[in-house]
Amino acid sequence: xxxxxxxxxxxxxxxxxxxxxxxxxxFASAEPVSLMxxxxxxxxxxxxxxxxxxxxxxxxxxxxxxxxxxxxxxxRTAPDLGFLMQRETVEVRKLSRAAIETLAIVAYHxxxxxxxxxxxxxxxxxxxxxxQLLELEWIRLGRRRQTPGRPVTFIVTEQFLDHFGxxxxxxxxxxxxxxxxxxxxxxxxxxxxxxDAGPVVDENQDELFNDESDT
Amino acid sequence: xxxxxxxxxxxxxxxxxxxxxxxxxxFASAEPVSLMxxxxxxxxxxxxxxxxxxxxxxxxxxxxxxxxxxxxxxxRTAPDLGFLMQRETVEVRKLSRAAIETLAIVAYHxxxxxxxxxxxxxxxxxxxxxxQLLELEWIRLGRRRQTPGRPVTFIVTEQFLDHFGxxxxxxxxxxxxxxxxxxxxxxxxxxxxxxDAGPVVDENQDELFNDESDT
Amino acid sequence: MxxxxxxxxxxxxxxxxxxxxxxxxxxxxxxLDVLLTLSRTQKVDLRQVSILQLAEQxxxxxxxxxxxxxxLAADYLVMAAWLAFLKSRLLLPAEPGEEGPSGExxxxxxxxxxxxxxxxxxxxxxxxxxxxxxxxxxxxGITEDVTHRKVVTYTATLLDLMQxxxxxxxxxEFRPYVMDREAILTLEQALDGLRKIIGTQVDWADLVSxxxxxxxxxxxxxxxxxxxxxxxxxxxxxEGKLELRQEDSFAKLEIRKRSRDG
Numbered sequence: 001x002x003x004x005x006x007x008x009x010x011x012x013x014x015x016x017x018x019x020x021x022x023x024x025x026x027f028a029s030a031e032p033v034s035l036m037x038x039x040x041x042x043x044x045x046x047x048x049x050x051x052x053x054x055x056x057x058x059x060x061x062x063x064x065x066x067x068x069x070x071x072x073x074x075x076r077t078a079p080d081l082g083f084l085m086q087r088e089t090v091e092v093r094k095l096s097r098a099a100i101e102t103l104a105i106v107a108y109h110x111x112x113x114x115x116x117x118x119x120x121x122x123x124x125x126x127x128x129x130x131x132q133l134l135e136l137e138w139i140r141l142g143r144r145r146q147t148p149g150r151p152v153t154f155i156v157t158e159q160f161l162d163h164f165g166x167x168x169x170x171x172x173x174x175x176x177x178x179x180x181x182x183x184x185x186x187x188x189x190x191x192x193x194x195x196d197a198g199p200v201v202d203e204n205q206d207e208l209f210n211d212e213s214d215t
Numbered sequence: 216x217x218x219x220x221x222x223x224x225x226x227x228x229x230x231x232x233x234x235x236x237x238x239x240x241x242f243a244s245a246e247p248v249s250l251m252x253x254x255x256x257x258x259x260x261x262x263x264x265x266x267x268x269x270x271x272x273x274x275x276x277x278x279x280x281x282x283x284x285x286x287x288x289x290x291r292t293a294p295d296l297g298f299l300m301q302r303e304t305v306e307v308r309k310l311s312r313a314a315i316e317t318l319a320i321v322a323y324h325x326x327x328x329x330x331x332x333x334x335x336x337x338x339x340x341x342x343x344x345x346x347q348l349l350e351l352e353w354i355r356l357g358r359r360r361q362t363p364g365r366p367v368t369f370i371v372t373e374q375f376l377d378h379f380g381x382x383x384x385x386x387x388x389x390x391x392x393x394x395x396x397x398x399x400x401x402x403x404x405x406x407x408x409x410x411d412a413g414p415v416v417d418e419n420q421d422e423l424f425n426d427e428s429d430t
Numbered sequence: 431m432x433x434x435x436x437x438x439x440x441x442x443x444x445x446x447x448x449x450x451x452x453x454x455x456x457x458x459x460x461x462l463d464v465l466l467t468l469s470r471t472q473k474v475d476l477r478q479v480s481i482l483q484l485a486e487q488x489x490x491x492x493x494x495x496x497x498x499x500x501x502l503a504a505d506y507l508v509m510a511a512w513l514a515f516l517k518s519r520l521l522l523p524a525e526p527g528e529e530g531p532s533g534e535x536x537x538x539x540x541x542x543x544x545x546x547x548x549x550x551x552x553x554x555x556x557x558x559x560x561x562x563x564x565x566x567x568x569x570x571g572i573t574e575d576v577t578h579r580k581v582v583t584y585t586a587t588l589l590d591l592m593q594x595x596x597x598x599x600x601x602x603e604f605r606p607y608v609m610d611r612e613a614i615l616t617l618e619q620a621l622d623g624l625r626k627i628i629g630t631q632v633d634w635a636d637l638v639s640x641x642x643x644x645x646x647x648x649x650x651x652x653x654x655x656x657x658x659x660x661x662x663x664x665x666x667x668x669e670g671k672l673e674l675r676q677e678d679s680f681a682k683l684e685i686r687k688r689s690r691d692g
Contacts (some may be wrong), residue, residue, distance in 0.1 A: 077243060120598060337543065
């Protein structure tokens with residue numbers, strides 16, 4: 001857009017001075033500045049468009065740049081330096097119990113449908129839990145199960161194996177090994193608190209475990 | 216203060232690039248940025264003081280300037296262009312005469328106790344006056360005076376320096392002349408020498424002003 | 431004479447000044463401020479100010495305030511008393527052996543205080559006249575905050591995973607689920623199956639031949655089915671529905687329907 005060059009009785013300041021002015025205005029303004037706004041604020045007879053163009057070129061390759069925002073101009077951080085404006089604090093959080101259990105079920109039973117996960121856990125699996133695991137890229141969608149409704153299945157990913165230092169999901173220890181490692185807590189099921197509190201050694205479980213380890 | 220140059224396994228970016236980074240950081244902030252803050256945000260092994268110095272020189276004579284404020288740096292518009300910025304002028308609450316005098320006394324006599332301010336002005340300092348200056352963040356509490364009662368002292372802040380365009384407290388206008396004329400001495404009234412008038416020249420004060428100038 | 435006219439003019443000016451003082455007394459910042467203002471009427475450098483004259487001016491000011499029934503704050507009166515004392519010290523020669531500082535010392539200190547206050551006012555004015563932020567100098571209008579982007583990464587260890595799984599499976603011993611029963615024949619199932627066919631079995635036959643259809647080939651299923659069927663035969667034997675025999679240890683188990691006459 002051509003700058004309206006009004007005839008003026010007053011001498012406009014030299015262009016270099018106009019550039020300084022444009023620089024100060026751009027710097028201090030709380031909003032992008034339009035050429036009209038520059039014209040209003042700079043001395044009569046100034047040529048804001050020329051001044052801003054000089055400024056724009058001066059800032060080329062610098063840490064900040066003069067950029068056009070709609071019909072206005074603003075000084076902005078050079079795109080490649082955006083990282084300086086962010087201080088990343090990485091917070092490492094433990095995965096929730098629900099997520100861990102869901103992940104474990106996928107790992108041990110893959111490919112597994114949501115319904116199956118719920119059946120195994122005995123509680124509904126929230127969408128958030130599955131989404132979180134998907135986002136972490138620890139599980140992904142497997143093939144659809146060829147049963148009525150063709151439900152999606154979940155399987156663990158390479159990233160999962162990486163994170164847990166496994167070569168493949170089969171390397172996951174079976175129940176017997178878990179118990180040998182003391183990982184099978186004796187936790188009475190709800191409503192059975194009165195039952196014997198001894199370590200859980202259950203024939204069925206042994207069988208179960210063997211089944212698992214054989215597969 | 217020498218920039219702590221940590222040995223690093225990482226190659227620091229070239230100085231020109233560091234200058235760009237310092238530029239982006241300075242432009243992004245309305246508040247002065249300390250060298251420590253630069254160091255925290257710039258890549259490991261960078262030399263913020265060198266980068267800022269390069270930048271300061273680059274902006275000499277431009278519409279905005281790199282200024283030193285205490286231990287920090289800031290970009291401010293050149294004072295001669297203030298007239299362009301009428302719009303941005305923030306309505307500053309008018310300071311009372313008492314507040315202005317109290318501020319000057321804190322600046323030139325720091326660290327100074329309330330009793331000393333009252334002695335200089337010959338009148339009680341109202342709580343509101345001190346509160347107003349504290350609220351403006353132009354003064355803050357310094358170390359307690361090691362005299363009976365351990366009174367609190369007041370000193371000026373970096374915001375004060377920034378507001379009045381001072382690099383450090385040593386640059387206060389007329390400071391040298393006042394000192395030469397003995398007008399900054401804490402001269403006890405005759406017959407009151409026995410009182411806890413404190414040392415004639417406060418060690419702390421020298422320290423305070425010199426600290427600024429050494430850096 | 432010119433000089434006397436000047437003096438008169440001066441005294442008129444002084445009076446006017448002191449009356450202004452009185453009218454404005456609220457606008458003054460304490461007795462030192464009044465003294466400083468009064469000292470200006472002497473039109474000399476503060477270092478040469480006549481403290482005696484100043485004391486008299488101040489006492490006149492207090493007197494005038496009293497006549498006008500203006501209430502002065504206590505510190506104004508304290509200053510008046512002190513100045514009256516100073517005046518007497520300055521006018522009367524010090525008596526030998528007199529204690530305390532001399533009138534000159536006291537006067538010098540007051541002059542110092544006035545000069546110091548004036549100096550503070552001067553530098554305050556210079557300070558306020560500087561190019562100030564938000565008035566002549568401006569900070570960045572569009573700032574970019576350093577965003578503290580909190581990146582939350584979740585972590586879990588293999589141990590967490592295994593404990594989680596163990597937790598579920600420990601729970602499961604009380605709540606069997608179908609999936610894991612795929613390869614398991616329950617005692618009830620074996621009993622049901624056996625009851626249906628044993629009635630027709632009159633000759634000895636190998637136990638293994640009684641395994642349900644589809645349970646004999648898969649080793650996992652076979653093992654479970656064998657165990658369940660064996661348990662079922664014991665149960666039926668107890669009920670007197672069948673009999674079983676084994677020729678030798680580890681020989682095959684044979685069963686048949688128990689004969690009515692048996």
